[in-house]
Amino acid sequence: MLLDSVRAALASRSQTLLPSLHAEGTDCYRLFHGATEGEPGCTLERFGDLLLWQTFRDPPDMDPQELLPRLRDLVEDETGVPLRAVHWNARQKRQRSREGVLVPPGAPLLAAEHVGSEIGLKYRIDVRPPGRDPNLYxxxxxxxxxxxxxxxxxxxxxxxxxxxxxxxxxxxxxxxxxxxxxxxxxxxxxxxxxxxxxxxxxxxxxxxxxxxxxxxxxxxxxxxxxxxxxxxxxxxxxxxxxxxxxxxxxxxxxxxxxxxxxxxxxxxxxxxxxxxxxxxxxxxxxxxxxxxxxxxxxxxxxxxxxxxxxxxxxxxxxxxxxxxxxxxxxxxxxxxxxxxxxxxxxxxxxxxxxxxxxxxxxxxxxxxxxx
CATH class of the missing domain: 3.40.50.150 (Vaccinia Virus protein VP39)
Incomplete structure (x- = not known):
């Protein structure tokens, strides 16, 4: 059900929204807004070559090592956007002691120099510790x-x-x-x-x-x-x-x-x-x-x-x-x-x-x- 909800959100954005964002030089945006698109407590965002999966409640009952590659494949298939890595950021306080999951592990493109673009402007994007927001709201x-x-x-x-x-x-x-x-x-x-x-x-x-x-x-x-x-x-x-x-x-x-x-x-x-x-x-x-x-x-x-x-x-x-x-x-x-x-x-x-x-x-x- 989660993947179906994400697929529907991607389909709605791929028609007009994503092409218009890409045309103006924006590659940082929300792909799935779980609160209103079928899975409260979850969000999926793109920051340049990084796909960020965030959970604010108990995550779906699926091994992140299995879920994250499926999310990345789904986004690439539906949008045609190539991605180098996908990262899970657990935002719930009792989950923050867990290490964030990055697939593939240690992706070289996601070092400190990783950047995303918005309206033609560049912003540094970091993979933050669990519970922390990325550098761009x-x-x-x-x-x-x-x-x-x-x-x-x-x-x-x-x-x-x-x-x-x-x-x-x-x-x-x-x-x-x-x-x-x-x-x-x-x-x-x-x-x-x-x-x-x-x-x-x-x-x-x-x-x-x-x-x-x-x-x-x-x-x-x-x-x-x-x-x-x-x-x-x-x-x-x-x-x-x-x-x-x-x-x-x-x-x-x-x-x-x-x-x-x-x-x-x-x-x-x-x-x-x-x-x-x-x-x-x-x-x-x-x-x-x-x-x-x-x-x-x-x-x-x-x-x-x-x-x-x-x-x-x-x-x-x-x-x-x-x-x-x-x-x-x-x-x-x-x-x-x-x-x-x-x-x-x-x-x-x-x-x-x-x-x-x-x-x-x-x-x-x-x-x-x-x-």
């Missing part, structure tokens, strides 16, 4: 596409940057300067490598390693406190951590606090925080307190500029979240001109239109007071 493609088309001549802040995919897309799209902010130095190092792979100017691609809460507040000209918990408050900060998008996810050294930053204004601010994470400055909580991150982003955005806000908590209703953004901006004295919802692309089907990932282009009113 595919459901965020619609946002990177928008940035590539709408960043010319603009100053861009990419908060919770991870491996700087949004920053790369913005700079490739003609941004004047991109500032990438993340808690993980190793993730930013991959981001710099992504910029280098695409021949982008290093001088226009700034990477700041530090805690997001104090950093965003400094950029917005708001007072900061290095540890609000010491006063019994509920601080916010940190990276895409704990859940889907962990700021310290790359390891390799992270700054506990943000460096001193001057107040600045940006034309575009990308805000893609984690569901939940706690740092010395407090905790990020997208369910109960998205506003504590959105407010400084709005204040650091020039009149007429845009905050690309992201919330990937499935239980958060889109309309209620957008309404909270509008109320927060108005209360901060920077009302929004309009809000445009940016849905994920077609390789993430949703029959009811209620995608877990919510992306909103919040445009700050042109007449609002600048910094």
């Amino acid at each position: 595919l459901d965020f493609r619609a946002a990177r596409r928008w940035l590539a088309a709408n960043s010319e001549g603009r100053d861009v802040l990419n908060a919770f940057a991870f491996t700087c995919g949004a920053g790369v897309a913005a700079l490739a799209g003609g941004a004047r300067h991109v500032t990438n902010l993340d808690f993980s130095q190793s993730a930013l190092d991959v981001g710099r490598e992504n910029a280098r792979l695409n021949g982008l100017p290093a001088g226009a691609f700034e990477c700041v390693c530090g805690d997001a809460l104090p950093a965003l507040r400094q950029l917005a000209g708001l007072p900061t406190n290095t540890d609000r918990r010491s006063r019994g408050g509920r601080g916010r900060g940190g990276g895409r951590g704990g859940d889907r998008r962990a700021s310290g996810r790359g390891g390799g050294g992270a700054s506990s606090l943000a460096p001193r930053l001057r107040q600045r204004a940006f034309d575009v601010v990308v805000l893609d925080p984690p569901t939940w994470t706690k740092t010395a400055a407090g905790a990020v909580d997208l369910v109960r307190d998205y506003q504590s991150l959105f407010k400084p982003c709005v204040l650091a955005t020039r009149p007429g500029g845009t905050v690309l806000a992201v919330n990937h908590v499935a239980s958060v209703e889109l309309d209620e979240w957008v309404d909270s953004l509008e109320r927060c901006a108005k209360k901060a004295g920077r009302p929004l001109e309009d809000v445009t919802v940016l849905p994920p692309e077609q390789d993430y089907p949703s029959p009811d239109g209620k995608h877990p990932l919510k992306m909103a282009l919040a445009r700050v009113a042109a007449g609002s007071a600048p910094l």
Whole structure:
């Protein structure tokens, strides 16, 4: 039944979606979205020459050494795409102690220099330890596409940057300067490598390693406190951590606090925080307190500029979240001109239109007071 479901998903994509992605230079996409295509808890994705099978629940009752080659053969037969290797990544916590399965073992093409392409841009792709995401979040493609088309001549802040995919897309799209902010130095190092792979100017691609809460507040000209918990408050900060998008996810050294930053204004601010994470400055909580991150982003955005806000908590209703953004901006004295919802692309089907990932282009009113 699993293979039948995957085959049906491949057939639907092979008609128009995959040809259009290939034509624009994209070889990283989701081939099977199990939650809506017949096998909840499983996904199948292509990253260049790598096929990635991920399980978020108990995996199907089949030996991975048998299942993975069959998945690879099925994808090659249905799509005509040649693949060098297929990897199983167990995401469920109690499975993470298991070694990931790579078929064939030790595939030479999947070393650190392995890359995938999206909209003609190159990104380094690693085979990560069990439980860890790859270096490129595919459901965020619609946002990177928008940035590539709408960043010319603009100053861009990419908060919770991870491996700087949004920053790369913005700079490739003609941004004047991109500032990438993340808690993980190793993730930013991959981001710099992504910029280098695409021949982008290093001088226009700034990477700041530090805690997001104090950093965003400094950029917005708001007072900061290095540890609000010491006063019994509920601080916010940190990276895409704990859940889907962990700021310290790359390891390799992270700054506990943000460096001193001057107040600045940006034309575009990308805000893609984690569901939940706690740092010395407090905790990020997208369910109960998205506003504590959105407010400084709005204040650091020039009149007429845009905050690309992201919330990937499935239980958060889109309309209620957008309404909270509008109320927060108005209360901060920077009302929004309009809000445009940016849905994920077609390789993430949703029959009811209620995608877990919510992306909103919040445009700050042109007449609002600048910094």
